[in-house]
Structure formats: C-alpha cells, structure tokens
Amino acid sequence: MMAHIMLLLLPCVMSARTRLIPPGYETVMTRDANMDNHKVLTVNGKECKFPFRQGGSIHHHCINISSSKPWCSLTHNFDRDLLWGYCATPTTQPTVFVHSSRRFTDPCHLNPCQNGGVCTLGPHRLSFECSCPESFTGRLCELRKCYETVHLRYYDIGESWGRIHLRNVEQCRCVAGQISCKNTHYTVPEAVCYHNKGADYRGVVATTVAGARCLPWNSELLHDELCVDTVDSAPLRGLGEHSFCRNPDGDKMPWCYTLNAGAISWENCDVPSCVIRPAYSSRRINRFNELPGPVCGKRHKKRLSLAMGRILGGTTSLPGTHPWMAAMYISNDIFCAGTLVSSCWVVSAAHCFFRSPLVSKIRVVLGQQHFNITSPNTRTFGVEKYIFPKQFSVFNPTLHDIVLVKLKKENGRCVRRTQFIRPICLPDKDMKFPDCYLCQITGWGHMHEKANKYSNLQDAGVRIIPHDNCTQPEIYGNHVTSNMICAGANCKDACQGDSGGPLACVKDGVSFLYGIISWGDGCGRTDKPGVYTKVVNYIPWINQIISRKPKS
Numbered sequence: 001m002m003a004h005i006m007l008l009l010l011p012c013v014m015s016a017r018t019r020l021i022p023p024g025y026e027t028v029m030t031r032d033a034n035m036d037n038h039k040v041l042t043v044n045g046k047e048c049k050f051p052f053r054q055g056g057s058i059h060h061h062c063i064n065i066s067s068s069k070p071w072c073s074l075t076h077n078f079d080r081d082l083l084w085g086y087c088a089t090p091t092t093q094p095t096v097f098v099h100s101s102r103r104f105t106d107p108c109h110l111n112p113c114q115n116g117g118v119c120t121l122g123p124h125r126l127s128f129e130c131s132c133p134e135s136f137t138g139r140l141c142e143l144r145k146c147y148e149t150v151h152l153r154y155y156d157i158g159e160s161w162g163r164i165h166l167r168n169v170e171q172c173r174c175v176a177g178q179i180s181c182k183n184t185h186y187t188v189p190e191a192v193c194y195h196n197k198g199a200d201y202r203g204v205v206a207t208t209v210a211g212a213r214c215l216p217w218n219s220e221l222l223h224d225e226l227c228v229d230t231v232d233s234a235p236l237r238g239l240g241e242h243s244f245c246r247n248p249d250g251d252k253m254p255w256c257y258t259l260n261a262g263a264i265s266w267e268n269c270d271v272p273s274c275v276i277r278p279a280y281s282s283r284r285i286n287r288f289n290e291l292p293g294p295v296c297g298k299r300h301k302k303r304l305s306l307a308m309g310r311i312l313g314g315t316t317s318l319p320g321t322h323p324w325m326a327a328m329y330i331s332n333d334i335f336c337a338g339t340l341v342s343s344c345w346v347v348s349a350a351h352c353f354f355r356s357p358l359v360s361k362i363r364v365v366l367g368q369q370h371f372n373i374t375s376p377n378t379r380t381f382g383v384e385k386y387i388f389p390k391q392f393s394v395f396n397p398t399l400h401d402i403v404l405v406k407l408k409k410e411n412g413r414c415v416r417r418t419q420f421i422r423p424i425c426l427p428d429k430d431m432k433f434p435d436c437y438l439c440q441i442t443g444w445g446h447m448h449e450k451a452n453k454y455s456n457l458q459d460a461g462v463r464i465i466p467h468d469n470c471t472q473p474e475i476y477g478n479h480v481t482s483n484m485i486c487a488g489a490n491c492k493d494a495c496q497g498d499s500g501g502p503l504a505c506v507k508d509g510v511s512f513l514y515g516i517i518s519w520g521d522g523c524g525r526t527d528k529p530g531v532y533t534k535v536v537n538y539i540p541w542i543n544q545i546i547s548r549k550p551k552s
C-alpha cells in the first residue's frame with residue numbers, strides 16, 4: 001500500500017489539469033492569448049474552440065489530459081458541454097488524392113489561404129474557399145479582425161458596436177483591423193462608490209484592487225459560477241452582458257471573476273465605500289475574529305455547486321472556497337497538506353513528519369491557490385513545534401496518522417483571519433456523519449498515479465463508505481481500524497501530495513474536519529477507496545494540546 005499524498009479529481013473520462021500557464025500568459029483575455037493564428041481541426045473535421053475550460057482550468061491549445069492523444073473541446077466550455085474530439089495532426093488530416101496530371105492545377109495544393117486558413121476545394125476541384133481562424137477574415141484570410149477587450153470578442157471589418165469606456169458611451173467600428181471609436185457625448189452615471197455591501201452598486205468599474213480586468217458575467221468560460229446563466233433574477237442583481245463589478249451573493253463589497261494563472265478566480269473590485277470610515281477605532285478587536293460571523297467553518301460561495309450541494313469532481317477551487325487549507329513544505333522532497341483549526345495550530349498527517357524534519361526547515365503557507373506560488377492573499381509561517389499522539393509509531397505510520405503543528409508567531413500573533421484564511425471547525429467527539437454522506441476532499445496533489453507534478457488547488461466530493469464494506473477482504477481487510485474512515489467513489493480520490501488535507505463534512509452550512517487524508521492503494525482504483533484518519537477519535541487529545549498553557 002502506498003501512502004496517499006494528493007487528489008484525483010477528475011471523472012475517469014477526460015478530466016484533469018494541465019501544468020500552470022507560464023508567467024505572462026496568465027493575464028485576463030484582453031488580448032488574443034487564445035488563439036494562435038491558425039484554426040485547429042479534429043480528426044472528424046470539426047473546429048477546436050480556444051480557449052476552452054476543462055476541469056476549471058483554461059487551455060489555449062490541444063491537451064493530453066487523461067489521453068495518449070491530444071484533444072480539444074468543441075465549445076469554449078468542456079466542463080458544461082462535454083463535447084470534444086482528437087486533434088488532427090499532419091498524419092491524420094484528410095488526404096485528397098489528385099491525379100498526377102492535375103497536381104499543379106489543384107488550387108489548394110500550395111494552400112493560398114493565409115494566417116492559418118484552411119483551403120477547401122469547390123465543385124469539380126477548380127475553385128476553393130478559405131475557412132479562416134476567428135481572428136482573420138477576407139477571401140484569403142488576409143485581413144485581421146478587431147478584438148474588443150470590453151466584450152471579449154472579435155468584430156469583422158466594417159462591423160459597428162457600442163461600448164462604455166472611461167464612463168463615456170462610444171460608438172466603435174472595425175476599420176482595416178483597427179478599432180475606431182467616437183464619443184457619443186453621453187456619460188454614464190458615475191456611481192463611483194458603493195453603499196452598505198454594494199448589492200445595489202451599478203457603476204462601471206471593471207477592474208479589481210489588484211488591477212486585473214473582470215470577466216463578463218455572461219462569459220462562456222464560467223460554469224456553475226454565480227453568473228447570468230446560473231443565478232435567479234440575474235438582471236435584478238445587476239448581472240448582464242457586461243464585466244462591471246457587482247455583488248450578487250451578499251459579499252462584503254462588489255467583486256468580479258478574473259483569470260489567474262490559467263484558472264477562474266475572483267477578486268474584490270477597486271470601488272470605494274461611500275461611507276468614510278474613521279481612521280481609528282477604540283473598539284478592542286479579538287485577535288482571531290477580525291471579520292464578523294462564525295469564527296470557523298464558513299467559506300465564500302462563489303460557485304453555485306457549493307450552495308446547491310452538487311458533487312464536485314475535478315474542479316479548480318476558487319480562492320476562499322477552502323480558507324483553512326495549509327500547504328506544508330516540509331523538506332525538499334516532502335510536500336503535504338494540512339488544515340487550520342485555530343489561530344496557531346494546523347492538523348496534518350503524522351506520516352508526513354515520520355522522518356523527524358527540522359522545524360527550521362518547515363514552511364507553512366495559508367491562503368495559497370497555486371502550488372508554490374504566493375500572492376497578496378497568502379501568508380507564510382515558520383513552525384514552532386509539531387506533536388504526535390502517544391500511540392503513533394514510525395514503524396507503522398498509517399496507524400494514528402495525525403499530527404498537530406504549531407505555527408511560529410510573528411509580532412506576538414499567528415494567523416489574522418481574512419476572506420481567504422480562516423479555520424475549519426473541529427467536530428465534537430460524539431459527532432457522526434452517516435454512511436454515504438457527501439463530504440469534500442481538497443489538495444494540490446498529483447492528478448493521477450503516474451503524474452509527477454502538483455496542481456492548482458482541487459476539490460472533489462466523496463461519500464463516506466460503510467466501515468463494514470471497507471474492511472471486506474477484497475478491499476482493505478483488517479488494515480482499516482476503528483480510527484479510520486473510508487470514502488470515495490466514481491474515480492474521485494486523493495493521491496500523492498494530498499496527505500494531511502481535510503475530509504470536510506458540512507452540517508447546517510458549517511464545515512467540520514471529519515477526516516485527514518492518510519493512505520490508500522493507488523489513486524482512484526476500483527474498490528480501493530481513500531482511507532482517512534477519523535478525527536473525532538482524537539478530539540480530547542487535540543483540545544488538550546491546543547488549550548495547554550505554555551510553560552513559564
């Protein structure tokens with residue numbers, strides 16, 4: 001048996017994640033980062049649609065995810081439509097056989113179509129027509145279209161459209177591949193600030209506090225997110241065919257979706273509050289309760305599937321969806337996950353620490369979305385100490401596979417609670433979630449057994465498997481003890497790199513740490529579910545350690 005150390009988040013058929021997009025390729029689609037200037041066809045002659053969304057990530061080319069052959073989506077949203085085809089290569093392109101005496105009269109022989117256009121023979125093979133990439137037009141695909149960054153679409157030469165630019169309404173036209181706009185002398189009402197939480201904000205700001213450009217609320221790249229197609233009464237919430245900042249879910253201020261490192265993300269917008277806040281408040285603030293509401297177990301719901309209880313299989317988590325996730329960089333060759341349970345304590349898997357690593361070498365990152373990449377939302381901590389339960393033995397590290405990691409304080413304190421960093425709730429020692437209950441696993445680990453790279457933060461829904469089933473001889477037999485839980489199904493599982501992460505179960509809208517990703521036979525194998533440390537059995541020990549006063 002191999003120790004688990006990640007998340008296999010795809011359905012068995014075609015759903016995995018590619019590598020991170022290189023720096024500089026991660027900007028929002030304000031330019032044609034898509035779409036290399038050529039049309040890509042499938043072996044059946046259908047056109048690939050770039051960029052396309054698969055498993056929550058955005059791809060600009062054919063991919064080899066869960067397949068030995070490169071493939072692409074036939075729509076811009078594979079997650080939603082599940083339409084795909086194998087990409088045609090020079091050896092798989094349809095071949096037209098022409099008699100040698102006519103070889104040089106074939107109008108497509110030298111491909112007169114420019115900029116990657118595809119030449120197609122007409123009747124009697126004496127004429128041709130060019131199928132142009134989305135960014136070009138003309139009989140020979142020789143003319144460049146205009147790309148409108150506000151609408152995120154191309155306009156053909158001679159086409160006209162309206163847009164709002166710097167609060168002015170403009171009438172634009174595509175002239176020789178260049179956008180030419182005229183001010184209509186109409187100004188959009190300013191609405192430069194928002195009241196309360198901004199649910200009624202209808203301004204035209206379309207950038208975030210970090211300077212990123214917002215995606216339109218009707219973008220085809222959004223799937224299961226809070227957008228025009230998925231929200232009831234979308235117009236009443238201010239959503240439409242635009243990319244202006246809004247607050248459709250009752251967050252603390254207007255926000256919008258963005259593209260970040262090839263994945264859908266979200267950020268608060270660069271819109272000030274209409275209320276001038278005092279520079280100083282005499283109110284004493286609880287160190288770990290700077291945000292209103294429950295201290296633990298609450299998260300942002302920027303995706304409808306979370307709010308509606310759908311099974312999540314193989315999607316990139318949005319920032320703030322799992323604010324208790326901790327990335328544990330233990331040594332040069334050991335990476336695990338952990339779960340924040342209080343201001344200074346993280347729970348992880350003991351087998352990640354069985355080599356007794358030096359605390360000075362351990363780095364814990366909170367608020368991380370992409371493996372080993374920091375952002376304004378992340379915070380990095382050193383480690384003061386880590387503590388095993390007395391029953392743990394390095395000679396059998398899957399038994400009592402739990403460890404408590406104490407973060408090193410900075411300026412007299414550990415974690416400041418933010419929208420992206422907050423603890424999960426610990427269950428009571430008597431709490432029990434029933435068999436087949438849908439819980440969630442999260443991690444940065446490998447996407448399949450033979451993978452060698454870590455991923456963006458992934459999540460998947462797994463159901464608790466009855467203990468008697470998991471101890472059947474053909475599954476795990478007596479290797480599964482009463483201190484363990486089995487969960488999984490439908491190819492959703494943890495894998496290398498996920499160890500120590502949470503099995504989180506939700507009750508009344510609050511998430512509880514019910515299990516710790518521990519071990520399993522391979523990743524996502526039939527009749528070999530993931531095995532998790534049963535946290536409720538260790539609650540007295542956890543509370544004793546966390547509440548223990550430091551020695552003088």
